[in-house]
Amino acid sequence: METVFSLLSPLLTLLFVIGMAGCVIVIPLVAFKLFRVLFEDDSEDETGKALASRN
């Protein structure tokens, strides 16, 4: 178990660091895009077309 973990741990750490670095950008972008929607008017959903094909 220790051997397997010692082999995997550098890769897992690298994945985690790269992923977290990406998430540092994702989180504020997502927060901004979703927060903006709270203040939009309740008009027709302009991307409704995209839903139709898979509903």
Place this chain on the structure above:
Amino acid sequence: MDSPIQHPASTTNADRVRIVVATSVMLTFISYWRAAAIVLNDLGSSAFYAGGIAEQAIGKSAPWFILGVMLFSFTVRAVYVESCSMFVRGGVYRVVKEALGGTLAKISVSCLMFDYILTGPISGVSAGQYIAGLINDIFVTLDAHGWIPRAIHSMFHGTPQVPVNATSVVFALLVTIYFWWQNTKGIEESSEKALRVMQITTVMAVILLGWSVITLLKQGYQHVPLPLPQNLKFSPESLGFLHGTNFAANLAQKFGILGILIAFGHSVLAMSGEESLAQVNRELAHPKLKYLKRAAIIIAIYSFIFTGITSLLFVMIIPDSVRVPVYKDNLISGLAMYLWGPQILKLLFRGFVVVVGFLILSGAVNTAIIGSNGVLNRISEDGVLPDWFRQPHKRFGTSYRIINMVVLLQLGTILLSGGDVYKLGEAYAFGVIWSFTFNSLSMLILRFKYKGERGWKVPPNITIAGREIPLGLASVFMVLFATAIVNLFTKSVATVAGLSFAAGFFLVFTISERANRKKHALTQKQMKEHFQLTQSETVERSGVGVHPGNVLVTVRDYNTLTQLKWVLEKTDTEQQDIVVMSARVSQFGSAAYDLATEQIFTEYEQQLFTKAVSVAESFGKHISLLVVPARDVWSAIVQTAINLESAAVVSGLSSKMSGAEQAFELGKTWEAMPEPKRQFVFQVVRPDQSVDTYRIGPHTPTMKTEDVHLVHRLWLNITRETGLDAVHHHDILTEALTRFARDYAGHDRESILKELRRITSRHIGHHESKRESVVVDEHTQIKDDGDIPPGSQ
């Protein structure tokens, strides 16, 4: 009992019975606030135990990791928003099946089931911990004031104390059994209840945060160590399989970023409950995607503050000497006890915290049963579980065997845990992290596999050489995957339990699927020979092939078709069509999943309609057949009656409620429907063939003889007055009602209600003693809509 129709071995199209299968589930749509409340009932409940579990695992810097997980949950939620924008009926199973195929979909569902099975026990046990902790602290307070009788004092050899873990187990068992019974009877999922619980929780959260700020200003605070490797203090349990290895020997030096990853893994259970977002998406009102995004951001902000900020406050305010030793399993209670202010106020607030905890955690127990029931129903419809599981309860019509299995697993888990919240939390995280990992991997693959449009994509996405690279999705997947793998090593209990459970479920799924494949092929063949299934997105009168003013007969149990026989006796089918309808109710969890035609019209419906056709043939009359999937039976009936322009709806007497209650539910649902809608007559046929008739929608009330005479006497008196000889009887009624409405809206409301209650209680007594006279003329013919029965408008 009539024998089913015997069909020849081969049949022609002309011999087959036509059945319209509506494939679009009839739903009542909800606002984004209600959707957020439903998700937060699951997600928000983890605030009651996540902090304590994380701190036991990694030490005092745990709050930063909880906060980090709550921030990270923004990204996980974004993945769910993207999947919901692609599949309205989404969820892990659907997404993984599309991207990775059936085998991995079954594995992912096994992990999801593990998540659900553990949600109930951890919520129930956690609620029990809060209650037991409160009881013990009340005893301590009473003893401090000398209010405990000496006899009790000596019996307990000191201050009376309940055994916390044992009490939690008993409480969790009782709550689970209670919700087992409610789900067996088929309680309706209510977004109203979820909203109320979240409103009360918000009140508690606002008081807690505000009072905590005052406490910080008055008393100062304890420093929360930063989330650095040197500040991590792993317990032996939190290292799992790594305990006793060289890794453990020099933690601070060896671990570094890996230590941060391990600590993150121990905090991941704080973001459980995201799957509920996919399930609730289907019921969101239009504009769906916009409302989904709003629900997502509301959930994000709420959970960040409630779960994230309060976990910081735990460490800042509760002294180290008691926080983990005493309050590790009921930290919010502990926080309440160390706020600045008089002891009695703190105790009262703590009581409020326990009540809120009971509401939200009990709700999570119920959601876990409903969700897992829904998932397993969906799986069994695919033939992945033996059909035996899907057989409905004879009395309540629910999938009671699936519910029994889920609850038995939960009860076993509660007993095995012995009330240990840490052990439950550790195991819980397995299901949480792996279902998220499968979901994000599938969404990443679908970026390349699925070429259609999406309403939303997880940002950022960059285009290189004409190819879009999903950087955001890839980042989320990498973090989840790394965390999931690390957790396999550091959470030994979770790994062993989770892998065993997943393997066991996967084995059952696979064996059942193979066994059912042959059986279903034969059933499908027989079904195709006997029935012609016509698929229709919605229920339309032209699609069913009936005229307006038809009679809609609802059926559920093929052993109880009294209402159909009564309708067939009374109805001239040359003048009026009969439509026999079965509502296939899909519960909260399974409403998210796609139901194909063959899954709506199952072997059960086949038996039911075979019997219905047999009864109709014995009368020599034609009936039309319809299957409608729905979340809620009342809206299915009302929407169908409106769409088909039915004059009457006829049902049998429910085992759960009286005819009047059935009519009330229908009426309530009818009121909530948008225009255009039409009134109809609702008739309940009892087993003895006596009938109660109700009118759904606005209608002329049946007037008592004395009321008619009163109106006439008033008319006689009023028309004697000068200038009022043109007054009619209806003018008097109009004036009386206008005055009544004015008085009711004004100061006389209470006295009016008191009088109406008095009148109604007389009616109930009258109904019980004179049942037969209440029943409307059972020989009343069901009229075509153009020929309205007497007494109605």
